[in-house]
Amino acid sequence: MFYDDIQFGTRMITLMAAGMLVxxxxxxxxxxxxxSIRLFSLQSFLLAxxxxxxxxxxxxxxxxxxAFLTLLLKVIVMPLFLNRIVKRTSExxxxxxxxxxxxxxxxxxxxxxxxxxxxHPFIKPHQRGHSTLAVATALFLMGFFLMMNRRKAIxxxxxxxxxxxGLFLAAISLxxxxxxxxxxxxxxxxxxxxxxFGILVYRIxxxxxxxxxxxxRRLRG
Amino acid sequence: xxxxxIIIFCFQACxxxxxxxxxxxxxLDRWQKAANLIGFSCAVLGGLVGCVASILVLNRSIFPSLLxxxxxxxxxxxxxxxxxxxxxFVLVISLLGLAISIYSLGYAAQYYGIKNxxxxxxFYNLLLLSNTLVFCAGNAVFFLITWEMMxxxxxxxxxxxxEQPKTRQAGIxxxxxxxxxxxxxxxxxxxxxxxxxxxxxxxxxxxxxxxSSLELNAAFLLFLAGFGVKAGxxxxxxxxxxxxxxxxxxxxxxxxxxLIKSGIYGLARVLFDFLGTPPVWWGVTVxxxxxxxxxxxxxxxxxxxxxxxxxxxHSIENIxxxxxxxxxxxxxxxxDHPVLAALALIAxxxxxxxxACFKGLLFLGAGSVLHATRTRNMEDLGGLIxxxxxxxxxxxxxxxxxxxxxxxxxxxxxxxxxxxxLQGFGSTEKLLRLIFPITGALLxxxxxxxxxxxxxxxxxxxxxxxxxxxxxxxxxxSGSMQAGMALLALACVFLGLFPMIFLPMLxxxxxxxxxxxxxxxxxxxxxxxxxxxxxxxxxxxxxxxVSLFLVLLPLPVALRLVFSRQAxxxxxxxxxxxxxxxxxxxxxxxxxxxxxxxxxxxxxxRPRRQVQADFEVSRYFTKSIRFETHIEPTFExxxxxxxxRAILRLSRRIRWVQIGSLNAYLFYIFLTLLALLLWExxx
Numbered sequence: 001m002f003y004d005d006i007q008f009g010t011r012m013i014t015l016m017a018a019g020m021l022v023x024x025x026x027x028x029x030x031x032x033x034x035x036s037i038r039l040f041s042l043q044s045f046l047l048a049x050x051x052x053x054x055x056x057x058x059x060x061x062x063x064x065x066x067a068f069l070t071l072l073l074k075v076i077v078m079p080l081f082l083n084r085i086v087k088r089t090s091e092x093x094x095x096x097x098x099x100x101x102x103x104x105x106x107x108x109x110x111x112x113x114x115x116x117x118x119x120h121p122f123i124k125p126h127q128r129g130h131s132t133l134a135v136a137t138a139l140f141l142m143g144f145f146l147m148m149n150r151r152k153a154i155x156x157x158x159x160x161x162x163x164x165x166g167l168f169l170a171a172i173s174l175x176x177x178x179x180x181x182x183x184x185x186x187x188x189x190x191x192x193x194x195x196x197f198g199i200l201v202y203r204i205x206x207x208x209x210x211x212x213x214x215x216x217r218r219l220r221g
Numbered sequence: 222x223x224x225x226x227i228i229i230f231c232f233q234a235c236x237x238x239x240x241x242x243x244x245x246x247x248x249l250d251r252w253q254k255a256a257n258l259i260g261f262s263c264a265v266l267g268g269l270v271g272c273v274a275s276i277l278v279l280n281r282s283i284f285p286s287l288l289x290x291x292x293x294x295x296x297x298x299x300x301x302x303x304x305x306x307x308x309x310f311v312l313v314i315s316l317l318g319l320a321i322s323i324y325s326l327g328y329a330a331q332y333y334g335i336k337n338x339x340x341x342x343x344f345y346n347l348l349l350l351s352n353t354l355v356f357c358a359g360n361a362v363f364f365l366i367t368w369e370m371m372x373x374x375x376x377x378x379x380x381x382x383x384e385q386p387k388t389r390q391a392g393i394x395x396x397x398x399x400x401x402x403x404x405x406x407x408x409x410x411x412x413x414x415x416x417x418x419x420x421x422x423x424x425x426x427x428x429x430x431x432x433s434s435l436e437l438n439a440a441f442l443l444f445l446a447g448f449g450v451k452a453g454x455x456x457x458x459x460x461x462x463x464x465x466x467x468x469x470x471x472x473x474x475x476x477x478x479x480l481i482k483s484g485i486y487g488l489a490r491v492l493f494d495f496l497g498t499p500p501v502w503w504g505v506t507v508x509x510x511x512x513x514x515x516x517x518x519x520x521x522x523x524x525x526x527x528x529x530x531x532x533x534x535h536s537i538e539n540i541x542x543x544x545x546x547x548x549x550x551x552x553x554x555x556x557d558h559p560v561l562a563a564l565a566l567i568a569x570x571x572x573x574x575x576x577a578c579f580k581g582l583l584f585l586g587a588g589s590v591l592h593a594t595r596t597r598n599m600e601d602l603g604g605l606i607x608x609x610x611x612x613x614x615x616x617x618x619x620x621x622x623x624x625x626x627x628x629x630x631x632x633x634x635x636x637x638x639x640x641x642x643l644q645g646f647g648s649t650e651k652l653l654r655l656i657f658p659i660t661g662a663l664l665x666x667x668x669x670x671x672x673x674x675x676x677x678x679x680x681x682x683x684x685x686x687x688x689x690x691x692x693x694x695x696x697x698x699s700g701s702m703q704a705g706m707a708l709l710a711l712a713c714v715f716l717g718l719f720p721m722i723f724l725p726m727l728x729x730x731x732x733x734x735x736x737x738x739x740x741x742x743x744x745x746x747x748x749x750x751x752x753x754x755x756x757x758x759x760x761x762x763x764x765x766x767v768s769l770f771l772v773l774l775p776l777p778v779a780l781r782l783v784f785s786r787q788a789x790x791x792x793x794x795x796x797x798x799x800x801x802x803x804x805x806x807x808x809x810x811x812x813x814x815x816x817x818x819x820x821x822x823x824x825x826x827r828p829r830r831q832v833q834a835d836f837e838v839s840r841y842f843t844k845s846i847r848f849e850t851h852i853e854p855t856f857e858x859x860x861x862x863x864x865x866r867a868i869l870r871l872s873r874r875i876r877w878v879q880i881g882s883l884n885a886y887l888f889y890i891f892l893t894l895l896a897l898l899l900w901e902x903x904x
């Protein structure tokens with residue numbers, strides 16, 4: 001059957017990684033916060049599918065657990081949580097960035113190139129889904145760029161989450177999954193980070209009447 | 222059960238009881254008495270089994286290190302090893318810990334209801350635990366972790382009475398200094414790691430030749446600075462006289478006795494075990510630093526009137542003496558005289574355990590005085606010998622020992638140090654030949670000044686009349702406090718009278734570090750005589766002196782009975798120049814006592830004095846005189862303050878990096894990340 005063919009698996013993995021890259025670019029270009037959150041949810045869904053595929057073709061059973069957790073936390077729980085924060089605090093649902101969209105997209109293109117350059121020495125042609133590491137690096141760099149470029153705290157959280165998606169992708173594409181305990185640790189970490197960010201966001205909006213983190217400048221000693 | 226498994230069991234029991242003591246103290250901190258009793262009893266138990274384990278280790282004729290506890294963590298394999306050098310230092314800490322813990326049972330009682338006794342007990346136990354682990358860490362990373370833990374718990378204990386701003390300042394100074402030291406150590410170990418490829422101490426053994434000479438010398442200087450901060454080598458000593466006085470006394474005794482010795486341990490481990498045959502200038506540097514520390518330490522102690530600060534400066538002096546031993550041992554090693562190197566090393570190590578005993582004893586004595594009178598200022602004390610005879614006796618014993626007077630232990634190790642310096646004169650050449658007699662003379666001066674200083678400390682504190690109401694109302698300290706002091710006094714006497722029992726225990730340590738065991742050459746005439754490698758080169762017998770003294774003791778009594786039977790005796794009051802009675806104002810003060818020395822060493826002290834007289838009507842009718850004298854804190858003024866200012870100026874200059882914008886900070890991280898990724902690509 002075609003779903004036992006390793007060639008098919010490789011293509012599927014590459015396809016889904018490409019999908020993640022595209023969603024990331026869309027998030028960078030997106031101006032509305034709720035849509036960005038939905039795009040993140042989609043990206044995480046692709047990641048979960050990719051993890052499942054890797055688990056299936058490499059008979060690595062513990063990746064199923066990681067995939068399931070991704071599905072539960074990143075596709076469902078965190079987007080809901082972020083949406084709720086947006087609703088509670090929203091003055092405007094528009095993301096505000098320092099650089100305009102075309103420039104941002106151009107920079108992200110550059111970052112993707114850097115990702116491929118950096119990942120090149122690690123790629124072995126016979127390895128399945130060999131460009132996923134490059135994609136992962138690019139995702140990570142773009143997530144970082146997102147955090148840097150956005151003014152609002154929530155969209156910075158979103159940047160952090162996409163960067164974490166990139167890390168997870170790198171982990172499963174390189175080693176077919178880290179030890180389960182490490183993965184669980186990372187999940188827990190990110191979950192806590194998002195919770196704390198949520199609380200922090202409330203506080204920021206209460207005190208500064210805005211979610212614009214550039215106003216935190218006043219805290220400088 | 223063979224001896225190895227007994228050692229391992231005892232040592233594990235020692236570590237466990239420290240840990241157990243820490244946990245139980247914290248659990249019981251509501252019931253302060255129970256916390257005190259159980260916490261410090263656990264420490265007593267730990268000290269006891271630690272002593273047993275380390276003595277057994279030192280008595281083994283073979284010395285491959287014993288693996289006590291291997292444990293695996295991701296990335297690193299940590300292990301606890303006991304070899305001869307570690308065993309020796311574990312003996313020092315266990316012996317001192319045992320005595321101080323007994324003392325603490327009574328000492329901590331003063332904190333009931335005022336401070337958290339449970340926390341004191343817990344931190345105390347943890348300090349003992351981490352310090353013991355420092356001595357037997359078998360891996361550089363683990364060593365640094367325990368080293369930092371030790372500094373952290375010491376910091377917490379130093380700032381235990383944190384209500385006083387001075388205590389907080391001292392704690393922070395200690396913290397900063399020890400962090401600078403740890404930074405140096407980390408770089409040093411990374412240099413060794415570069416050559417060895419692992420962090421295991423086993424693989425560092427004699428690794429020096431694999432490093433380039435630049436790296437080797439850099440490693441030496443880094444380790445010297447890093448361990449020197451903890452040991453309190455001048456000019457890195459400034460934390461010592463600040464931190465020791467403000468800590469609770471049992472802690473200052475522990476810090477002065479053992480914590481600063483961890484610097485000596487590190488130097489011995491690194492210089493002898495890791496870096497291989499040293500260049501001549503290393504040994505000379507250590508020797509000269511030691512001499513300077515010894516002399517300046519005792520000079521600063523002489524003009525100090527705070528009892529605990531005085532003792533802290535004496536710690537600097539004694540560390541200097543220990544370093545003189547280590548330094549001359551290094552010089553002998555580079556000239557390929559392993560037997561002399563072993564002699565000098567033995568002198569250094571012997572002084573290490575001696576200093577732990579008598580300095581611990583003196584600190585405990587000072588603690589009893591502080592406990593009874595609530596003041597550390599000697600000018601307010603006096604006459605305590607009548608109120609606290611036991612404490613006074615133990616303080617006297619400690620003073621005799623630290624002044625290097627026979628027959629106590631300080632004498633033995635200083636004698637050994639002299640002997641190695643003198644024999645260095647005979648076995649080196651040219652300019653170097655001069656260094657040995659000069660440092661020997663400095664050591665002699667140091668010992669004499671130390672004796673003068675303790676005449677002052679003992680005389681002003683314990684003799685004559687009380688100078689304040691607190692001193693008048695002093696009371697003898699409790700039984701457990703006296704028991705702790707008695708134990709250390711006994712150790713001083715034992716180490717002084719029976720070096721021939723103790724010296725063979727150092728054999729395996731010198732065998733490990735310089736490849737020679739020479740205790741059989743040091744002992745002559747069936748153990749009665751201590752020689753410097755041969756009777757003709759110099760010999761001494763403290764046991765003989767004491768026996769002679771005991772034999773001759775009845776003689777003057779008998780002579781008096783024989784010859785002065787007819788003489789008339791009359792007991793009277795102390796002569797008071799015809800005044801009504803003697804008052805404390807007529808007493809010699811500590812300031813006055815040290816005045817001649819202040820004048821002789823004016824170039825070093827740079828004293829400033831201020832006399833201000835209030836008078837009525839005419840200058841000849843003075844109402845009151847205010848007299849103030851200060852000595853200049855040379856190192857603070859010439860070294861640390863300019864350094865401090867330079868750092869502040871630099872930080873102000875790079876302050877603009879802190880813009881206050883989250884995005885900018887993220888941008889910094891991002892740029893660094895990109896730069897690292899691309900750098901990896903290019904190279």
